Amino acid sequence: MSNHRAAIVLLSGGLDSATCLALARQQGFDVYALSFSYGQRHSVELEASRRVAHALGATAHRIANIDLAAFGGSALTDLSIDVPVAAPNAPVDHSEEIPITYVPARNTIFLSYALAWAEVLESDDIFIGVNAVDYSGYPDCRLEFINAFETMANLATRRAVEGAKLHIHAPLMKMSKAQIIEVGVSLGVDYGATISCYQADDQGAACGACDSCRLRREGFLQAGVPDPTLYQG
Amino acid sequence: MSNHRAAIVLLSGGLDSATCLALARQQGFDVYALSFSYGQRHSVELEASRRVAHALGATAHRIANIDLAAFGGSALTDLSIDVPVAAPNAPVDHSEEIPITYVPARNTIFLSYALAWAEVLESDDIFIGVNAVDYSGYPDCRLEFINAFETMANLATRRAVEGAKLHIHAPLMKMSKAQIIEVGVSLGVDYGATISCYQADDQGAACGACDSCRLRREGFLQAGVPDPTLYQG
Numbered sequence: 001m002s003n004h005r006a007a008i009v010l011l012s013g014g015l016d017s018a019t020c021l022a023l024a025r026q027q028g029f030d031v032y033a034l035s036f037s038y039g040q041r042h043s044v045e046l047e048a049s050r051r052v053a054h055a056l057g058a059t060a061h062r063i064a065n066i067d068l069a070a071f072g073g074s075a076l077t078d079l080s081i082d083v084p085v086a087a088p089n090a091p092v093d094h095s096e097e098i099p100i101t102y103v104p105a106r107n108t109i110f111l112s113y114a115l116a117w118a119e120v121l122e123s124d125d126i127f128i129g130v131n132a133v134d135y136s137g138y139p140d141c142r143l144e145f146i147n148a149f150e151t152m153a154n155l156a157t158r159r160a161v162e163g164a165k166l167h168i169h170a171p172l173m174k175m176s177k178a179q180i181i182e183v184g185v186s187l188g189v190d191y192g193a194t195i196s197c198y199q200a201d202d203q204g205a206a207c208g209a210c211d212s213c214r215l216r217r218e219g220f221l222q223a224g225v226p227d228p229t230l231y232q233g
Numbered sequence: 234m235s236n237h238r239a240a241i242v243l244l245s246g247g248l249d250s251a252t253c254l255a256l257a258r259q260q261g262f263d264v265y266a267l268s269f270s271y272g273q274r275h276s277v278e279l280e281a282s283r284r285v286a287h288a289l290g291a292t293a294h295r296i297a298n299i300d301l302a303a304f305g306g307s308a309l310t311d312l313s314i315d316v317p318v319a320a321p322n323a324p325v326d327h328s329e330e331i332p333i334t335y336v337p338a339r340n341t342i343f344l345s346y347a348l349a350w351a352e353v354l355e356s357d358d359i360f361i362g363v364n365a366v367d368y369s370g371y372p373d374c375r376l377e378f379i380n381a382f383e384t385m386a387n388l389a390t391r392r393a394v395e396g397a398k399l400h401i402h403a404p405l406m407k408m409s410k411a412q413i414i415e416v417g418v419s420l421g422v423d424y425g426a427t428i429s430c431y432q433a434d435d436q437g438a439a440c441g442a443c444d445s446c447r448l449r450r451e452g453f454l455q456a457g458v459p460d461p462t463l464y465q466g
Contacts, residue, residue: 066299105349108389112345116338139394148385155378156341 002164005030007125008114011061013048014196015216016172019184020129021056023171026187032121033061034114038103044204048195055193064113107140111149111168118166119157127169133176146170177219185225192228205232235397238263240358241347244294246281247429248449249405252417253362254289256404259420265354266294267347271336277437281428288426297346340373344382344401351399352390360402366409379403410452418458425461438465 007029009021024031035049046063053061107130114126130141139145150168154160172180184191196216197206206213208231220227240262242254257264268282279296286294340363347359363374372378383401387393405413417424429449430439439446441464453460 064299066297103349104352104391105345105389108348108386109342109345112338112342115341116336119337139391140389142388145385145388148381148388152378152381152385153341155375155381156338156373158337158372161372 002124003122004124006032006059006118006121006123007127007169008032008034008118008121008123009058009127010110010114010129011035011049011053011058012129013045013050013052013194014129014212015177015184015191015194015219016129016131016180016196017049018052018056018129018189018191018194019180019187020127020172021052021058022184022187022189024125024127024169025057029125029127031056031058032117032123033058034110034117035061035063036066036110036113037063038066038106044200044202045195048193048204051193055190062117066109066113105140107138107145108149111153115153115156115166119159122159124159124164124166125169126166127171129172130170131172131175131177131180133174143170143173146173176222177215178222181219181223181225185223190228191220192230196229201232203230205230207232235357236355237357239265239292239351239354239356240360240402241265241267241351241354241356242291242360243343243347243362244268244282244286244291245362246278246283246285246427247362247445248410248417248424248427248452249362249364249413249429250282251285251289251362251422251424251427252413252420253360253405254285254291255417255420255422257358257360257402258290262358262360264289264291264360265350265356266291267343267350268294268296269299269343269346270296271299271339277433277435278428281426281437284426288423295350299342299346338373340371340378341382344386348386348389348399352392355392357392357397357399358402359399360404362405363403364405364408364410364413366407376403376406379406409455410448411455414452414456414458418456423461424453425463429462434465436463438463440465 007024009024009031011017011021011033012035021031021033033053035046037046050061111126111128118126130146132142146168150166153166160166195204196212198210198212199207206229216229217227240257242257242264244250244254244266245268254264254266266286268279270279283294344359344361351359363379365375379401383399386399393399428437429445431443431445432440439462449462450460
């Protein structure tokens with residue numbers, strides 16, 4: 001049995017994953033959106049994921065609670081490590097260095113959960129909004145990682161043993177932030193509903209200073225699209 | 234930086250993972266034992282994992298809460314599916330068929346968490362007590378799956394990018410249940426502290442009838458080792 005219309009889409013509530021969800025819908029998939037509560041510094045991004053899933057017509061949306069904070073080691077889950085900030089208009093660091101906001105094995109864990117849900121739904125398609133252009137520093141955003149996960153997944157499940165072939169789709173992999181925004185706007189994504197900031201406040205207002213904010217702002221500028229982001233202060 | 238003495242050991246509280254932990258200790262590793270609370274039908278196996286970790290000299294033991302039950306699809310996590318039982322002395326089914334106690338993507342998820350902890354600890358070694366002899370029906374217990382996970386993991390992390398090589402050890406892979414028991418006994422494993430039953434009662438007494446119980450009983454018989462298991466009734 002296969003459910004060829006169903007796809008799992010990893011959804012953070014940020015700009016990239018919202019665009020990824022819209023692309024999955026455009027390709028005709030019924031979208032089962034999957035978000036994670038993993039000791040993030042704030043939960044406004046989970047609220048954003050709910051808004052995005054609803055606005056873009058997801059068939060279902062699940063939020064799985066996971067225990068990444070238990071292991072520590074990242075500024076995104078460990079409250080004792082500061083998120084680095086810079087002046088709002090400082091140039092974005094596109095170097096290869098791995099940022100302190102890297103969460104150990106995050107995409108491996110997220111994709112593993114997506115694989116579990118895909119098997120239960122009899123789906124053979126998983127979408128993830130990783131991007132190697134802006135975030136080249138994250139090892140688990142690279143195409144070679146995605147391909148290796150797909151190979152592993154095709155040995156991991158009952159569906160695979162029975163002959164199904166799972167596909168991991170990473171449609172944003174080679175797109176710039178500006179290109180992602182252009183595609184999303186053409187598909188009707190309301191980026192005002194998304195949150196990319198590493199340290200948004202309780203109202204979802206973005207700091208404007210972290211790497212994620214500056215990449216996003218730069219993307220809207222380059223795309224010539226008005227930035228709908230709510231900034232703090 | 235590397236911590237060559239540290240290894241993560243996946244620990245269920247059952248016979249196999251206890252033996253795997255003992256083998257990691259024998260190889261000189263400081264053991265960081267990792268267990269999961271994932272909507273199992275009972276929590277006595279988590280208590281068993283605590284006893285085993287302590288008795289075998291683990292350096293640390295963490296229990297991560299994960300949300301497998303949210304997806305359903307397995308008799309081990311979904312209370313609406315019965316665990317199959319047979320008469321206590323019925324022959325064990327060693328066929329290739331995938332049992333209903335299969336949990337979608339379970340070992341993929343478990344190994345992903347182990348990978349996260351390994352990176353935080355700067356460890357390059359993960360032990361998992363999978364076995365392809367008795368449980369050939371589980372796709373994620375096969376050597377080809379373990380090898381593919383190792384390949385993926387070596388592309389997934391900051392440590393990998395920095396040149397470290399992660400090893401997934403599956404020392405029980407080709408051992409029979411009787412061989413596992415013989416090795417464990419030689420290393421001082423107290424199997425009375427372990428629980429293998431899919432439906433042990435609140436005192437940890439085993440049903441004696443599920444596949445796991447029957448494999449275990451058969452293993453003690455073949456090894457010529459007195460079976461220390463507490464059975465119900």
